[in-house]
Amino acid sequence: MRNELIDVKPESICLVEFINEIVNQIKGDNEKCNFHFECDETQPMMACVDATHFRYALINLIENAVKYSNHHPDIFIGCRKKENKIYISVKDECVGIQLTHKSKIFDPGFRVPERDSLPQKGFGLGLFYVKIFAEAHGGEITVESAYKKGSTFTLILPATQSKTSIV
Numbered sequence: 001m002r003n004e005l006i007d008v009k010p011e012s013i014c015l016v017e018f019i020n021e022i023v024n025q026i027k028g029d030n031e032k033c034n035f036h037f038e039c040d041e042t043q044p045m046m047a048c049v050d051a052t053h054f055r056y057a058l059i060n061l062i063e064n065a066v067k068y069s070n071h072h073p074d075i076f077i078g079c080r081k082k083e084n085k086i087y088i089s090v091k092d093e094c095v096g097i098q099l100t101h102k103s104k105i106f107d108p109g110f111r112v113p114e115r116d117s118l119p120q121k122g123f124g125l126g127l128f129y130v131k132i133f134a135e136a137h138g139g140e141i142t143v144e145s146a147y148k149k150g151s152t153f154t155l156i157l158p159a160t161q162s163k164t165s166i167v
Helices: 015-029 051-067 126-136
Strands: 011-014 034-039 046-049 074-082 085-091 140-146 150-158
Touching: 011 015, 011 051, 015 034, 015 051, 015 074, 015 085, 046 051, 046 150, 051 074, 051 085, 051 126, 051 150, 126 140, 126 150
Parallel strands: 034 074
Antiparallel strands: 011 046, 074 085, 085 150, 140 150
16 A cells, blocks of 8 residues: 555666765755765666655655754765665764664654654654655665664665666
């Protein structure tokens, strides 16, 4: 049912160029943040995804890292290919997520209670959207987090062999 919540129009995109464009866009709006983008692949990494939904999903992950980080945060974005999967990670050094909340963060409407006291507000739909996006593309979203130390969200998508690049 979740895959029916978004209309997916997949196209083959070069992830490095696409992610670089998004990082540069967000970097321009957040000059006090230090963004680090690393890609361990010398050949183009391709994925067949809906570019619009992918853009929103990745922006959500990066903006969450910025939103819940301290004054001059370091945000690390990584992209690597292993076998037939692409791993796109967004790592921050923010407030982290307590273990008791970790299983609920992808549920619609859920917000980590400690974060509600912060000035940033939301509806608790961003990570739910990212999960729907991932599942609609045959992938998944994972999180590793240490409370008061930071979080790493990893979007895992199937890789494609296509040489066509659409950005």
